[in-house]
Amino acid sequence: MFRPTQTICRSGGMLALAGLAVVVLSSCMNLNYTLVANPDATVSGTLQLQVAKEAASMLGIATAEDLEVQLKSGELTDAGNSKVLDSCVPGSDDTYIILNCGVTNAPLTDIDDGWSLVREGDTLVMHVKTDSGATGEESTVDLGAVSITVTFPGDIISVEGNGVTKTAPDTIVAKGSIDETLDFTVTASVAGASGINPMWLLLAGFIVVIGGLALLLFMRRRREEPAASPVDEPGQID
Numbered sequence: 199m200f201r202p203t204q205t206i207c208r209s210g211g212m213l214a215l216a217g218l219a220v221v222v223l224s225s226c227m228n229l230n231y232t233l234v235a236n237p238d239a240t241v242s243g244t245l246q247l248q249v250a251k252e253a254a255s256m257l258g259i260a261t262a263e264d265l266e267v268q269l270k271s272g273e274l275t276d277a278g279n280s281k282v283l284d285s286c287v288p289g290s291d292d293t294y295i296i297l298n299c300g301v302t303n304a305p306l307t308d309i310d311d312g313w314s315l316v317r318e319g320d321t322l323v324m325h326v327k328t329d330s331g332a333t334g335e336e337s338t339v340d341l342g343a344v345s346i347t348v349t350f351p352g353d354i355i356s357v358e359g360n361g362v363t364k365t366a367p368d369t370i371v372a373k374g375s376i377d378e379t380l381d382f383t384v385t386a387s388v389a390g391a392s393g394i395n396p397m398w399l400l401l402a403g404f405i406v407v408i409g410g411l412a413l414l415l416f417m418r419r420r421r422e423e424p425a426a427s428p429v430d431e432p433g434q435i436d
Contacts, residue, residue: 226253229246230245231245231344231346238303240303321386326372344372350369352387354384358383358384361378
């Protein structure tokens with residue numbers, strides 16, 4: 199794990215980059231997660247890592263490409279094998295060098311091995327704990343922020359923990375400082391994953407089958423009924 203002699207800004211377990219260290223400047227690093235939880239207990243979405251250019255330069259990192267190389271090589275962190283780093287797009291703005299990394303149908307442990315998402319019957323249970331690595335001392339600067347947005351396939355049943363808010367029937371947002379520990383559990387339904395409850399699909403199929411059988415019986419009876427005898431017309435002579 200790389201540790202400069204100056205006070206450091208920690209990412210903790212975030213982005214599965216345990217112990218990422220950069221020199222502390224105000225708002226030196228931000229982590230933004232935008233995820234969709236899938237019915238099969240995988241996640242898809244994006245992870246954005248922003249590191250202040252001044253802080254990065256003190257570590258010899260000039261560009262987002264440099265940051266990506268050092269992260270993957272393990273020179274900067276003990277999590278160089280993170281699968282999240284397999285699909286990143288480097289970028290920058292006036293203040294930050296930026297890595298936008300994508301995940302598709304991946305276990306939540308690919309993002310952080312301390313996080314979990316499991317399916318229990320018709321529900322998904324997600325537990326997230328950000329290991330800030332804080333020393334317990336009060337911070338004198340803003341170390342940066344973490345934001346986690348998760349959308350579930352069905353309505354949220356319960357939300358427990360700190361720093362998390364239910365912002366829509368199927369969405370939560372958790373926000374805090376990198377030097378804090380967010381610890382929350384969300385339970386959500388998967389019944390709305392296809393927009394239709396599977397029980398309604400089964401019922402509809404049953405009705406279609408019964409209706410088809412009834413129609414076949416009706417047509418069969420019509421064919422088996424004897425033809426009506428002709429009625430003599432008035433005035434007809436035998």
